[in-house]
Amino acid sequence: MPKVLISDKLSEAAVQIFRDNGVEVDFQPDLGKDPARLAEVIGQYDGLAIRSATKVTADIIARADRLKVIGRAGIGVDNVDIPAASARGIVVMNTPFGNSITTAEHAIALMFAVARQIPAADASTRAGKWEKSKFMGVEITGKTLGLIGCGNIGSVVASRALGLRMKVIAYDPFLSAERAQNLGVEKVADLDDLLARADFVSLHLPRTEKTANILSAERIAKMKKGARLINCARGGLVDEAAVAEALRAGHLAGAAFDVFAEEPARQNPLFDAPNTVCTPHLGASTTEAQENVALQIAEQMSDYLTKGAISNALNAPSVTAEEAPLLKPWIALAETLGGFAGQVTEHAIKEIEIEYVGRVGELNLKPLTAALTAAMLRPLVGEGAVNMVSAPLVARERGIQIAETRKDAQGAYGSYIRLVVTTEKQTRSVAGTVFSDGKPRIIQIKGIDLEAEPQPHMLYTVNTDTPGYIGALGAKLGELGVNIATFALGRAEKGGEAIALLGVDEPVTEAMLADIAQLPQVRQAKALHF
Incomplete structure (x- = not known):
């Protein structure tokens, strides 16, 4: 009989799912907070079910001699060393869609809270002040909501906002026109255009190299005067200090944040900014969402351990x-x-x-x-x-x-x-x-023939086929301290469009790409990672 350790708080219903599927369960919901003890006992188990409190490090994985699967009840797997798990042949599963409605509803709740200054008004009333004239709010109806990111969660926010009779515009380079039409939102091609038009701006996108600090101080300055900003997505998407300054200057009328660049957030520039609502990463914290992801991960892990079926695996x-x-x-x-x-x-x-x-x-x-x-x-x-x-x-x-x-x-x-x-x-x-x-x-x-073996770090360029380009590109990479490992070339016709695909020893940064793009032959330059 396979044996699973639950080291975080999962519901009794999830525990029963394991048992009903013939899986022995060791339910220790506080063990994840004691990494030393977890490392001592992990070798006894075939499966490990967790939430966010348990940190599954490379050291713990190295001691997991029997472990076959790690199941995360939720979407984020920052607390799991996936490369280490993969190297040991351990499947890592998550539940990517269990929190969508809950997170979307929290974004709507924060939008209402900041529009009507509810937390501050509550504190004032409890203090016996009755400052009715101080807390003049704004209506949601008829206002424009700008969504930065319109994927799974963003689309749920859009549907809720449309039900509130808001106008919804969305900036998402990967949102098709057909999908936008079906959702009832207006697709905006330029982020600055959205920022200039939106009364409320809500972020719903992952944090990647491309999206980090997407709302920089420069972009915050381009937001419509009196706008309100909501972030229930990921910390690090927004320059928090710049938001605090914009609030104090009166450029922004309010902000609501559920996620922060550093968590747990003990100190933050937003904490003493005016008309700001801050919550401790509660996006997925509802009874329904926590129950849904717990039941889902129990089913997935049971299926894998008893039948070999793999669902929602990140590395298999x-x-x-x-x-x-x-x-x-x-x-x-x-x-x-x-x-x-x-x-x-x-x-x-x-x-x-x-x-x-x-x-x-x-x-x-x-x-x-x-x-x-x-x-x-x-x-x-x-x-x-x-x-x-x-x-x-x-x-x-x-x-x-x-x-x-x-x-x-x-x-x-x-x-x-x-x-x-x-x-x-x-x-x-x-x-x-x-x-x-x-x-x-x-x-x-x-349509251009070449032959290239994928490398961990690569540079891809589209260029004009002119004499001297190879030398110019090589010289530029040498100047930037980037060593070339492999070099593949192809062209459509003499003097026409050509491509180069290079394997390099070091990652090519955005600054390097900008420098490479200055070469007169270059039409496009991209850094690739495999």
């Missing part, structure tokens, strides 16, 4: 034991192609078509398509928000159509995968195959 494909050896190299290729497309695509994706050519078309395509789609969406929605199981649902929610095509062998390669991505602006493709060494290769980009 959903395949059978018989299929795994055949699919493994092609899944790696699918993730490479999807990751490439996701990192270079700059506009809302409408459709993806995946062509399976030759013998790969005879395999089980569902995990391949799911792996490719998940890899493509991760740069757009965040690492923990999508996996092989949830990828098709996330794609549907964003209005992305997915098509699979099987074709007989053709061309120079006996078997390959070709991904065609259609956005609101253009259609682009990337293709790859698996060589005899079992490693993936990119063999075509935008």
Whole structure:
């Protein structure tokens, strides 16, 4: 009988689900707060069910001799060392959609609270002051709500706001026009335009390299005078000191924050700013949400430990034991192609078509398509928000159509995968195959042939085919201290469009990309990570 340790607070109903499925349970809800003790006992268990209090570090994983699965009741897995778990063959699962409604409702609640100054008015009344004229609020009805990010949670906020008779505009480069129309929101192409128009601004996007400090001091200054700002998404998306200053200066009329750059937030510039509502990361803290994710993770872990079924795994494909050896190299290729497309695509994706050519078309395509789609969406929605199981649902929610095509062998390669991505602006493709060494290769980009083995850090450029470009690019990278590991080139025709795909030893930063983009031949430069 498999044995699971629950080291955080899960409901008795979740405990019973394990037992009903033939899994022995050791329920110690406070053990996660004692990492030394957890490290001592973890070797006795096949599964570990957690919330956010338990920190599953590399040291704990190293002692987990029997552990097969870690289940996080919730979406965030910052408290799990996923690379260490993967190295030990431990599946890491989460419950990505259990908190959506709860978080969306909290954003709406904070919007009301800051519009009517409810916390301050409550404190004043309890103090016996009865300062009725001091707390003049504003109505929600008829106001414009600007959503920065309109994915799973943002779309729920939009529907609630529309029910309150608000006008909703959304900035999300990956929100298609069709999806926006279905939601009843106006898609805004430029973030500054949204900030200038919105009476309320609410953030609903993950924190990534691209979104960190998306509301900088400069952008906060561009917000409509008298606007109110709500952040229930992630800390670090907003310059908190700049918001505090804008509140004191009267440029912003109010702000409400549930998340902060540093948590737990013991001190913060927002805490003494006027008309500010602050809550301690309560977005997912409702009885219903906590119960839903607890029950869901118990079901998922039980299915894996008793049947081998993998659901909502962040680091493992959903395949059978018989299929795994055949699919493994092609899944790696699918993730490479999807990751490439996701990192270079700059506009809302409408459709993806995946062509399976030759013998790969005879395999089980569902995990391949799911792996490719998940890899493509991760740069757009965040690492923990999508996996092989949830990828098709996330794609549907964003209005992305997915098509699979099987074709007989053709061309120079006996078997390959070709991904065609259609956005609101253009259609682009990337293709790859698996060589005899079992490693993936990119063999075509935008119809231009080349051959490149994926590297952890890569630089992709689209350039004009002119003499001296290779030397100029090499010299620029040398000047920036970036060592070239591999270099692949291709062009459409002499003097036309060309591409370069370089493996490099160091990550290429945004500042470096800006420098590279100054080369006269360069049309586009992107840093890639695999």
